Amino acid sequence: MKHLSEYRDAHLVHAIAAEIRKTVTRPWVLMEICGGQTHAIMRYGLDQLLPPEIELVHGPGCPVCVTSLELIDKSLAIASQPGVIFTSYGDMLRVPGSHRDLFSVRAAGGDVRVVYSPLDAIQIAQKNPDKQVVFFAIGFETTAPANAMSVLQAHSLGLENFSVLVSHVRVPPAMHAILSSPQNRVQGFLAAGHVCAVMGYWEYPPIAKKYAVPVVVTGFEPVDILQGILMTVRLLENGQVSVENAYKRTVTFEGNQPAQGVINQVFMECDRKWRGIGMIPASGWCLRPEYAAFDAEQRFQVNQIQPAESPICIAGQILQGLKKPDQCPAFGGECTPQNPLGATMVSSEGACAAYYRYRAGLQV
Amino acid sequence: MCLGVPGKIVEIYENSGLQMGKIDFGGVTREACLAYVPEAKVGDYTLIHVGFALNLISEEEAQETLDLLRQISDLDQELGQENSTAPQASAAVLDQKTDE
Numbered sequence: 001m002k003h004l005s006e007y008r009d010a011h012l013v014h015a016i017a018a019e020i021r022k023t024v025t026r027p028w029v030l031m032e033i034c035g036g037q038t039h040a041i042m043r044y045g046l047d048q049l050l051p052p053e054i055e056l057v058h059g060p061g062c063p064v065c066v067t068s069l070e071l072i073d074k075s076l077a078i079a080s081q082p083g084v085i086f087t088s089y090g091d092m093l094r095v096p097g098s099h100r101d102l103f104s105v106r107a108a109g110g111d112v113r114v115v116y117s118p119l120d121a122i123q124i125a126q127k128n129p130d131k132q133v134v135f136f137a138i139g140f141e142t143t144a145p146a147n148a149m150s151v152l153q154a155h156s157l158g159l160e161n162f163s164v165l166v167s168h169v170r171v172p173p174a175m176h177a178i179l180s181s182p183q184n185r186v187q188g189f190l191a192a193g194h195v196c197a198v199m200g201y202w203e204y205p206p207i208a209k210k211y212a213v214p215v216v217v218t219g220f221e222p223v224d225i226l227q228g229i230l231m232t233v234r235l236l237e238n239g240q241v242s243v244e245n246a247y248k249r250t251v252t253f254e255g256n257q258p259a260q261g262v263i264n265q266v267f268m269e270c271d272r273k274w275r276g277i278g279m280i281p282a283s284g285w286c287l288r289p290e291y292a293a294f295d296a297e298q299r300f301q302v303n304q305i306q307p308a309e310s311p312i313c314i315a316g317q318i319l320q321g322l323k324k325p326d327q328c329p330a331f332g333g334e335c336t337p338q339n340p341l342g343a344t345m346v347s348s349e350g351a352c353a354a355y356y357r358y359r360a361g362l363q364v
Numbered sequence: 365m366c367l368g369v370p371g372k373i374v375e376i377y378e379n380s381g382l383q384m385g386k387i388d389f390g391g392v393t394r395e396a397c398l399a400y401v402p403e404a405k406v407g408d409y410t411l412i413h414v415g416f417a418l419n420l421i422s423e424e425e426a427q428e429t430l431d432l433l434r435q436i437s438d439l440d441q442e443l444g445q446e447n448s449t450a451p452q453a454s455a456a457v458l459d460q461k462t463d464e
Contacts, residue, residue: 001390003370003409003421006430015437036367089414117415119382119397139414142368145400146416149382156381194368197411197418220367227433249426250368250411256419259400348367 003249007221016226017049020233027053028236029185030229031178031321033171034192035062035349036220042358044222054233057185057321058354060174060277061192063139064091064347065319067167068273069307072097075136075165077302079105079112084300085128087121088136089143090114091347096340098308118150118164125154125162134296137164141195144168144285145259148266151287151294163296166286169272171195172203173283179211183322188232190218190225193247198263200255204243212241219247266291275343276316313342318351325355332356368413370421373398373406387412 032038038058041047047056060066076097079086086102093102093114106112111131115121118135125133137147147164154162171192178184191204196217204215214235218228228246235242245251263285272284287295297303312330317323325331325344335341337353344350371387376398378384383398387410394412398404401417409421 001370002372003426004390006426012433012437016433019436117397119415142418143414145418146397146414149397149399149416153380153382194411194413194418197368223433227429246429248429249422250419252419256400258402259418262400 004221007219007223009223013044013046013049013222013226016223016230017046020054020226020230021051023230023233023237024051024053025237027055028187028233029055029057030188030190030232031057031059031186032190032218032225033059033061033175034195034220035059035065035347035351035354036194037061037190037192037218037225038351039349039354039358040220040222040225042354045358046222046225049226050229054229056229058318058324058351059178059321060274060319061140061171061195062319062344062347062349062351063143063167063169064095065315065343065350066169066274066277067092067095067138067343068275069098069309070273070305071165071167072101072275073305073307074297074302076100076102076105077305078134078165078296078300079110080108081132081300083131085111085113085124085131085133086136087113087115087124087133089138091349092136092138094337094340094346095343096310096346098306118146119153122150122153122157122159122162125159126157129161131161132299133162134300135162135164136167138167140169140171140192141198141263142192144263144267145198145256148262151266151291152262154294155291163294163299164287165296166267167272168267168285169274170269170283170285171199172207173280174274174277175204175207177277177280177283178320179207179213181320183320186213186321188213188236189215190228190232191215191243193217193219193224193251196245196247196251196255198256198259200253201243201245201251202253202255208241208243214241215243217243217245217247217251219250274319276313276319278316310341315342315344315352318344325352326359328352368411368418370409371396371412373404373408373410373417376404376406385417387417
């Protein structure tokens, strides 16, 4: 497949890894923000190609992992109501709430459906005018254009039986939170390439400058990731603080302007609680008042939620790059993808799930 | 969730007021919304995520990046030895793996 196979070329991978080994002279800690990158690193064993000086820590870019327990519990409460068709991206179904997950709601007779795109949820609403169709609008800046468009479509089609449970989070405020923590160890960032495909990278130069950390926009294939690491290491070794782009075929500085326009039309900034991390100011998007009619939290009164998190799970420290999954006493024992204590063990982007899937033989 | 997949636009049409397209992912064809890439033409490559094209992929930039990286690779080969000391990780099986 064009634009994929070229970036999985083993010879190129080894050559870039060799170049990284030649460039590095001292220890550096890099964070890949996106959980999709974490999985690619584990899957292809890219970290094992790096010199011991380079440590990769895994970032919070896993939307399923950081969606707050309160919102998961709200989704469960809404999905359990009669007359509701609850639609979601597939990863959310196994995420543990305080007492159960969406799969168990479905097993108990709830109409919970996995959709590939929010436009599928719109179609379900059109076909089921006697039902309330709710879409769980989670994600970072990558799903925001799609989720925002579903609200605009529902609006223009006059759909009264469609609403969204919004749990949108944004990358730049999370970078601020990580870098301003006294425990921070991150010296350079691999920025999430697909977030930047939408948003560009105009938001990063002030962050790089304020905290003196280089940021390199990085893609998802092995060659892309190693190129991002090489560019970051070069900047660090040269003492340069700047923002560079290792994913030029897909990302421009300005990003996708029509997509940003629709996001800003439908959503506005709000404070957002991140699971395992806590409240990060202005780190989320919520519906603008003009679209409040599509807000599932207002349509369904589910505000009496008392969330209870697993006392053992260390997902919060993992999401902030403070600990690795195999440092958790529950990893691979009490906590597995089949029986997850925390969301990081569930998702195809969760760091614990990546370690379990690709490193279980080595670690457990 | 942020794993966009590149595909080739094979057809463009309108549905419910939205610009839509058929996208070929190496043999598998799916529908996607092209509202955010109004400049798209049949034959363009695009990055698809949750049923939406997030951007068009620049052939020029792709070629430039690959050329630059291959220079590193050629230089590496010419100088020789570094590769032989590389840890034997899973890069050898890279080509056998495919994405979802």
